[in-house]
Amino acid sequence: MRYRAPRGTRDILPEESWKWEKVQRAFEDTARRFGYRDIRLPVFEQTELFARGIGDATDIVRKEMYTFADRKGRSLTLRPEGTAGTVRAYIEHNMGESARVTKLRYFCPMFRYERPQAGRYRQFWQWGLEAIGSMSPSVDAEIIHFCVSLFTNLGIEGSVAKLNSAGCKSCTPAYNEALREHLAPRLDEFCPDCSERYERNPRRMFDCKNESCLALLADAPSILDSLCDECRQHFESVLEYLDRMSVPYEVDKGLARGLDYYTRTIFEVHYPGLGAQSALCGGGRYDDLVEELGGKPTPAVGVSAGVERLMLAYESESGGTGQEPGPEIYIVSMGERAEREAAGLAAGLRADRSVELDHQGRSMKAQMREAGRLGARVAIIVGEDELERGAVSVKDMETGDQVEVELDRLNEAVEEKLAK
Ligand SMILES: [Zn+2]
Ligand SMILES: [Zn+2]
Numbered sequence: 001m002r003y004r005a006p007r008g009t010r011d012i013l014p015e016e017s018w019k020w021e022k023v024q025r026a027f028e029d030t031a032r033r034f035g036y037r038d039i040r041l042p043v044f045e046q047t048e049l050f051a052r053g054i055g056d057a058t059d060i061v062r063k064e065m066y067t068f069a070d071r072k073g074r075s076l077t078l079r080p081e082g083t084a085g086t087v088r089a090y091i092e093h094n095m096g097e098s099a100r101v102t103k104l105r106y107f108c109p110m111f112r113y114e115r116p117q118a119g120r121y122r123q124f125w126q127w128g129l130e131a132i133g134s135m136s137p138s139v140d141a142e143i144i145h146f147c148v149s150l151f152t153n154l155g156i157e158g159s160v161a162k163l164n165s166a167g168c169k170s171c172t173p174a175y176n177e178a179l180r181e182h183l184a185p186r187l188d189e190f191c192p193d194c195s196e197r198y199e200r201n202p203r204r205m206f207d208c209k210n211e212s213c214l215a216l217l218a219d220a221p222s223i224l225d226s227l228c229d230e231c232r233q234h235f236e237s238v239l240e241y242l243d244r245m246s247v248p249y250e251v252d253k254g255l256a257r258g259l260d261y262y263t264r265t266i267f268e269v270h271y272p273g274l275g276a277q278s279a280l281c282g283g284g285r286y287d288d289l290v291e292e293l294g295g296k297p298t299p300a301v302g303v304s305a306g307v308e309r310l311m312l313a314y315e316s317e318s319g320g321t322g323q324e325p326g327p328e329i330y331i332v333s334m335g336e337r338a339e340r341e342a343a344g345l346a347a348g349l350r351a352d353r354s355v356e357l358d359h360q361g362r363s364m365k366a367q368m369r370e371a372g373r374l375g376a377r378v379a380i381i382v383g384e385d386e387l388e389r390g391a392v393s394v395k396d397m398e399t400g401d402q403v404e405v406e407l408d409r410l411n412e413a414v415e416e417k418l419a420k
Pocket of ligand 1: 167168169170171172227228229230231232
């Protein structure tokens with residue numbers, strides 16, 4: 001039996017994962033600067049939470065959830081996204097009592113049963129932010145600014161936010177009617193999925209992947225013309241904040257997000273360098289969800305995104321030229337006594353430097369080659385003869401300069417070389 005990773009999953013091996021570490025660190029640093037604190041959610045939740053939180057009509061809930069019964073017959077689902085679990089935790093732990101606005105971030109794997117295809121996995125990673133507790137359009141703008149800042153920090157320049165409104169409970173019914181009225185005469189030209197969406201939630205038709213459906217929607221009325229006064233003011237105010245923050249944006253009347261819970265602001269941030277599918281993240285306001293999931297009425301706004309897409313953009317920007325960071329120091333040794341000395345030196349140096357050494361008794365030459373291959377900056381050469389004199393050699397791997405150093409001056413000599 002040869003075991004393989006399950007269909008739709010993959011291993012992220014060290015040759016690749018060091019880049020993931022960089023991206024995750026950039027995410028965490030940027031999020032900390034914006035005041036978003038880490039939350040670690042359970043991998044699975046009660047199925048009902050997602051059905052209710054994400055919406056029964058969405059593709060995620062209808063076709064893509066990893067749902068199973070545990071040994072007591074309880075229906076559980078592997079988390080397909082992060083918002084429902086975050087809101088559940090917010091309510092469960094009364095997080096709203098200790099802070100006016102609760103700002104949380106996550107970076108973790110999600111699970112959706114999709115047909116595996118290029119770049120799509122059943123276990124995939126998402127990063128996300130949720131700001132729960134404020135009605136203010138400044139929070140919407142702050143989250144959008146975060147996205148652009150994160151991308152800039154990763155060298156992804158030129159991203160643009162696209163914004164639309166999803167309206168609210170009081171203004172969407174009129175819009176849905178206007179939309180149905182406009183689309184009715186040509187309804188039979190839409191795909192079967194769209195006909196279904198027409199009945200349940202016609203705005204969802206903007207999510208269709210078929211070019212022909214999207215063409216039919218091109219002159220559909222915009223929700224921006226049907227917004228109530230509060231929603232219109234909110235939308236305009238978000239744009240003013242973005243102007244003030246110098247965040248590049250466009251208003252996109254066709255933008256719709258594939259989840260049912262959005263109200264008011266919805267947005268995506270696009271990076272044109274990725275071609276046709278250029279969205280790097282998407283999010284919006286969900287002012288009704290906390291109440292929907294059993295909490296007090298509490299406004300909220302959030303964003304989430306696939307880490308895999310972010311990696312694509314990051315790699316295309318860095319030109320794939322980066323190199324996995326190697327050890328700072330490689331210790332070469334020959335002979336039993338020298339090997340023990342090398343292990344002792346490594347133990348001391350590892351207090352604040354990265355150190356690698358040979359564990360296979362290879363020749364000095366092979367060890368030097370390994371030091372070069374790993375990209376070590378300094379090699380320490382421990383030879384039996386030098387040890388007799390209480391010394392080792394220190395070699396600058398860049399210049400090839402090599403000097404003999406007394407053991408009690410070794411730290412100094414190494415730090416001197418590494419400081420350059
Ligand atoms: Zn409204
Ligand atoms: Zn369609």
